[in-house]
Amino acid sequence: xxxxxxxxxxxxxxxxxxxKRFGEVIAVDGISxxxxxxxxxxxxxxxxxxxxxxxxxxxxxxxxxxxxxxxFGHPASSPAxxxxxxxxxxxxxxxxxxxxxxxxxxxxxxxxxxxxxxxxAIQWCLEWASLSDRADSVVKTLSGxxxxxxxxxxxxxxxxxxxxxxxxxxxxxxxxxxxxxxxVEALRAEGTTVIYTTHYMEEAExxxxxxxxxxxxxxxxxxxKDELVAQSxxxxxxxxxxxxxxxxxxxAWTASRGGTLQDGVAHFPVDRPSDIASLLDxxxxxxxxxxxxxxxxxxxxxxxxxxxxRDLRQ
Amino acid sequence: xxxxxxxxxFRALRxxxxxxxxxxxLPVAFFSIxxxxxxxxxxxxxxxxxxxxxxxxxxxxxERLVGGxxxxxxxxxxxxPETKAGEPAPPEYTAATAEAAVKRGTAPxxxxxxxxxxxxxISFAPAAGRKPIRILHxxxxxxxxxxxxxxxxxxxxxxLSGSMADLGMRYFALASGGLTPQQRQxxxxxxxxxxxxxAQRDLNGDAPASANGxxxxxxxxxxxxxxxxxxxxxxxxxxxxxGIGVMFLLFTASASGxxxxxxxxxxxxxxxxxxxVSMTTLLAGKLTYSMLLACCQLTLMFLWGAAVFHLDxxxxxxxxxxxxxxxxFAVASFGMLLASFSHTRAQQAAIGTLLILTMSAIGGxxxxxxxxxxxxxxxxxxxxxAWAIDGYTKVFWRDEPVSHLLPQVAVLxxxxxxxxxxxxxxxxxxxxx
Numbered sequence: 001x002x003x004x005x006x007x008x009x010x011x012x013x014x015x016x017x018x019x020k021r022f023g024e025v026i027a028v029d030g031i032s033x034x035x036x037x038x039x040x041x042x043x044x045x046x047x048x049x050x051x052x053x054x055x056x057x058x059x060x061x062x063x064x065x066x067x068x069x070x071x072f073g074h075p076a077s078s079p080a081x082x083x084x085x086x087x088x089x090x091x092x093x094x095x096x097x098x099x100x101x102x103x104x105x106x107x108x109x110x111x112x113x114x115x116x117x118x119x120x121a122i123q124w125c126l127e128w129a130s131l132s133d134r135a136d137s138v139v140k141t142l143s144g145x146x147x148x149x150x151x152x153x154x155x156x157x158x159x160x161x162x163x164x165x166x167x168x169x170x171x172x173x174x175x176x177x178x179x180x181x182x183x184v185e186a187l188r189a190e191g192t193t194v195i196y197t198t199h200y201m202e203e204a205e206x207x208x209x210x211x212x213x214x215x216x217x218x219x220x221x222x223x224x225k226d227e228l229v230a231q232s233x234x235x236x237x238x239x240x241x242x243x244x245x246x247x248x249x250x251x252a253w254t255a256s257r258g259g260t261l262q263d264g265v266a267h268f269p270v271d272r273p274s275d276i277a278s279l280l281d282x283x284x285x286x287x288x289x290x291x292x293x294x295x296x297x298x299x300x301x302x303x304x305x306x307x308x309x310r311d312l313r314q
Numbered sequence: 315x316x317x318x319x320x321x322x323x324f325r326a327l328r329x330x331x332x333x334x335x336x337x338x339x340l341p342v343a344f345f346s347i348x349x350x351x352x353x354x355x356x357x358x359x360x361x362x363x364x365x366x367x368x369x370x371x372x373x374x375x376x377e378r379l380v381g382g383x384x385x386x387x388x389x390x391x392x393x394x395p396e397t398k399a400g401e402p403a404p405p406e407y408t409a410a411t412a413e414a415a416v417k418r419g420t421a422p423x424x425x426x427x428x429x430x431x432x433x434x435x436i437s438f439a440p441a442a443g444r445k446p447i448r449i450l451h452x453x454x455x456x457x458x459x460x461x462x463x464x465x466x467x468x469x470x471x472x473x474l475s476g477s478m479a480d481l482g483m484r485y486f487a488l489a490s491g492g493l494t495p496q497q498r499q500x501x502x503x504x505x506x507x508x509x510x511x512x513a514q515r516d517l518n519g520d521a522p523a524s525a526n527g528x529x530x531x532x533x534x535x536x537x538x539x540x541x542x543x544x545x546x547x548x549x550x551x552x553x554x555x556x557g558i559g560v561m562f563l564l565f566t567a568s569a570s571g572x573x574x575x576x577x578x579x580x581x582x583x584x585x586x587x588x589x590x591v592s593m594t595t596l597l598a599g600k601l602t603y604s605m606l607l608a609c610c611q612l613t614l615m616f617l618w619g620a621a622v623f624h625l626d627x628x629x630x631x632x633x634x635x636x637x638x639x640x641x642x643f644a645v646a647s648f649g650m651l652l653a654s655f656s657h658t659r660a661q662q663a664a665i666g667t668l669l670i671l672t673m674s675a676i677g678g679x680x681x682x683x684x685x686x687x688x689x690x691x692x693x694x695x696x697x698x699x700a701w702a703i704d705g706y707t708k709v710f711w712r713d714e715p716v717s718h719l720l721p722q723v724a725v726l727x728x729x730x731x732x733x734x735x736x737x738x739x740x741x742x743x744x745x746x747x
Contacts, residue, residue, distance in 0.1 A: 059588045063746045077746065079590060087588050091581030110589040154585070 011072070012037055012084075012162040012193040013058065018067035020053050027053040028064070029217035035162075040184075040194040042208030044201075044300070046308060050217035051197060055166055058195070059087045071162060083111075086160035088152045090167045094139050100126070100150050101135040104157055111158035125153035128183060145176025152183060162193045169203060181207060201300040211300065215308045229298050232306045236269040238298040239276055244289035253286055260305055267305055269298070332660030340668050347675045362390040363458045364421040366412040369393070371445075373432025379534075380427070382473030386465055392421065413450050417542055417712055422458035422684065424450040425466065436470060436533045446535035452542040454553060454711050455684045463536055470534040542712060551623040552710030553703065557679040559615040560641060560702045561670065563608045567649030568666035570604045574653040574741075575662060583744055593745050597654075597738055601646050608642035625710065632716050633709030640719075640726040641702040647733035648698065654740035673697040701725045 013035040020028040028050045035041045045051040056062040057069050060077025071081035094103050104122045113121055126132045129149040134142060139150065152168055165184065169177045184207050188194060198204055204211055205225055212222040221228055242265050243250045254261040257279065259268040268279060273295060283290050298306075327333055367383060369376050384391050394406045395415070407415065412424035426448040434444050447466065451459035493501070577583040586596060616634060619625035627634060652669070656662035674680050676690060677699025683691050694700040705722030708714040 056584075059584075061584055061588055061746055082588065082590055085588075087585065089581045089585055093581035093585040095582065096580075107585070107589065110586055110591045112590050158589075 010037060011035070011070075012039075013195065014068075014070045014073075015054075015058070016068045016070075018054070018057055018064045018069060020057060020062060020064050026217050028057065030067070031214070031217070031219055032067075033212060033219065033222075035193060035195060037161075037193055038188070038191050039210060040188055040196060040208045042204035042211040043195055043197040043214060044199075044204060044211060044304060045197075045214035049214045049308075051214050052166075053217075054214065055087075055164060055195075055197065058164060059085060083158065084161050086155045086158065086163040088155035088163065088165045088168055090170060092147050092151050094147065094151060094154060096140040097138060099136045099138050100131055100142070100146075100153075103139060103150065103154055107154045108157040113158060121157050121159065124159070125157055128156065128186065129153040130179060143176075145172045145179065148172050148176065148180060149183065152180070156187075160192070162195070163187060164195045164197075166197050167199065168196075169198065169200065177203075201304070205300055213304060213307055220307050221303065225300055228300065228303045232303045233269050233298045236271050236298070237273070238296050238302045239266075239268040239270050239279060240294040240296065241266040241268065241279065241283070242291040242293070243283075244291060247288050249286075250288060253283075253288060257282065260309055262305060267302065269306070270295075330660065332658070332664035335664040335668060340664075340671070343668060343672060344675070347672055362388060363423065363461050364390045364392065365462055366407050366415055366421045366424040367391045367393050368407045368409055368412050368424065368426045370409065370429045371427050371431040372429075375432035375435040376427045378473045379435070379470060382469035383425070383466070386469055388461065388465055395420075409448075413541055416450050416452050418714075419452065419707070419712060422452045422455035423462045425462060426450065444535045446537040449536055449538045450541045451538065452711075453540040454542065454550065454707065455682070457685060459538060459540075463538060466536060467533050551619045551625045552706055553682070555615050555619045555625065556703045556706035557674075557682075557699065559612050560645065560677075560699045561674040561679040563611055563641065563645045564648060564670040564673065564698070565666075566611060567604045567608060567645040568652050568662065568670065569649075570607060571600065571646075571649030571651075571653035572656075572659055572662050574600060574650075574744075575656065575659050578744060579659075587745065593741050594738060597650055597734070597741055601643075601650050601734060604646035604649050605639075605642045608645050609638055612638045612642065630709050630713075633714075633719060634706075636716055636719055636723060637702065637705040637709060640705070640723040640730075641698065644698050644702075644726040644730040644733075647730040647737065650737040651733045651740070654737040673699055676700075678703050698726065698729060701729075 015033040018031050069076035072084045074080035108118045126135050212219050251261045254266040259266045395404045397403045409426045416424045428445045430445045616627050620627035676694045677697030679699045683694050701722045
C-alpha cells in the first residue's frame, strides 16, 4: 500500500516563530509564515523592517535564535533544503570578469551539477533569461537589465522548486522590468513557488497572489490584496488631499482628522464620497490651502501607509 | 575655494585608514627596518665576516697570523665547529672539513695556512717556493672573500712584523754588499726587541685598530678559489629569481586572496555559501588557485632565468619542484589569511603592502641576508622569504640533494598550515550568523 508523503514535505516554506536578535536589536520578532505550492508570496516592508534577516534565515545564511525554517520539510541550510531553494539576491552576485555562460557554469557546479545536466541547465537558463545571444559576453559588458536577468538565471541554475527573488527589478529600465515580470510569470506557469520582495506595489499587485507586510520584525498583515484592503479600510475609500507645502500645521491637522501626511499629501479613509465636503470645509476653516484632491479605492500602497505610517520606499 | 578642496582632502584622508597607513605608517616602518638592517653597517659595528681558519703549518709565524686574524675586529674566526651543549669539543677544521663547511653555507670563507708557510711567510716580491694561503670562498657572498683577502694582508703586516724586518734586513744585506758584524748585531737586537713588543701587545690584547677596507696586497701570497659557484655561469641568478619571485608571489597571493573580499562585497559569497559549498571548501579552492598561480609564476621566473641568464634549471628540477610547491603553499595561505582578516579591500591592500615589503626587506628579497647583522639574520627567519631563498640557494647554489631541503620545506609547509587554520577561523564571520 502506497503511503502519502507527510504534509510538511509538500509545503514549500514553513516558518515557525522565528526570532533573531543582533545584540539589543530584535530583527525578527516571532514571525510565522507558510507558503503553499505554486503560490507567489509578496514580502513587503520598509527598510529596517527585518525583511532581509528573514530572507537570510530562509536561505540559511542567518541562524535564528529560536523557531524554525523548513523548506519542503527540510531544515533551512540543510543540503536538501539548498537543493530545493533558489535565491536571487538583490545584489548582482556574479563574477564580473566571466561571461554569462561561465557564471552559470560556476554556480551550477556550486550546486553540484555536472556534465549533461549542467549543460542543459545552462541552456535552459540562457533561454529563460533571453540571454542566449549574449551568453559569451563578459558580464561587465552587459546592460543593467541583462545583468539582472543573468543574476536571476544564476539562482535558477539547479531548477529549484522554491525561489526567493529579492528586489529583482532594482535599477532597471521599464522594458527590462517587463522582461523580468515575464520570467517570473513563466516560472509560476511551470509550478515554481515564488517569494518576491519589492519596494514597488504595482509589481506585488501584478505578480503575487498573497502579500505579507513586515514591520518591526513582525508580520503585521497577510492575505490577498483585496483581503488586506478590506482588513485596513473595510468598504472605505481613500481621499488624497494635496496641501500647500507652506502650511506649518498640516501634519497635526491631518492626524487630528484620522489621516496620515506623506510628502505633502494627506491620506484620509472615508466611508462615503460625501465625506469629502466636510474635509474640505475643515481645511478651509483651519486656513489650509488644498491644491488638489483625489478619491480612489485603496490599494496596497494605502494599506502599507495605513499600517506602517511610512511609504514603502522610505 | 582652494581651502575647501584642501579641507575635503584631509577629511577624506582622516576616514580612510588604508590611505593613512600607506601615508604615514609605511614610510616610518620602512625607515625603521632599513635603519635596523643597514644602520649597524657603518661606524664601529660593521657586521663581522665569519672565517674558518685552518693552520696546517703550526709554525710560530702561522700561529702569530692566526692570532692576528682572531684579534681582527672585522672577522669572526672559528678553528673548529661550534661545541654542542653537553658534548666534547669537536676536532679542529681540516682543509677538507672547512671546504665542506663553506659548501654547506656554515661560513662564506675558509682560510687555509699550508704546511711550510712559516719558512717563508712573506715577500716584497714574487718569490719561488712560497706556500700561498688558500682562501676558499662562496661567491654568493662576494664581499666576504674580498674583505678577508684584504684583511689578511693587513694582519700579516701587523702580526708578522718580525718576519718583515728580517726579510728587509736580508734585502738590505744583499743590496749593500753585506753588513759588518756590529751592524748585524744591532739589527738583530732591534728585531728581538720588536718581537718582544709585538708579543707584549698580543698578551695585552692591544690589537691594531681595524682599517676600513684599504688593503695592501702582496705581502702574503694568497690563492683564492670559489668552491661553491666556480662552475656556474651566472651564480647569483638563482638568488635573485627566488628573492624577487617570492616578493611578487606574496603580492599576487594577496591580490588573489582578496577576491574573497570582492565576492563578499558583491554578494556572490552569500550566494556561493547558500549553495552546496562550505566555507572550508571555498577557502581550500581559493588556496589551491593561489598556489597554482604562484607555481606558474615561479616556473616562469626560473624558465626566464634559464633562457636569458643561463640559470641551470633543468639539472635541478626535483629541488626546484619541491621548493616551488612548498613556497607557493605558504604564500597562498598568507593571502588567505590576509583576506579573511581584513574587512575591506583598502584595508587588505594597506596591511598587505606593509607586511609584504617588511617581510621582503628583512627576509632577504631586497638585500641579501648574509650581509645583514646577526640579529637581523635571525629576525629574517620569521619570514617566508628567508626560508624560500635559503631553500632555492641550497638547490641552485650549493647543489644539495632534495633531502637537505627538509628544514626549509617543513617550515614553509608548517607556516602554510598554521596560516590557513587561522584564516579559516577568521572566515567564520562570513558563515551563518
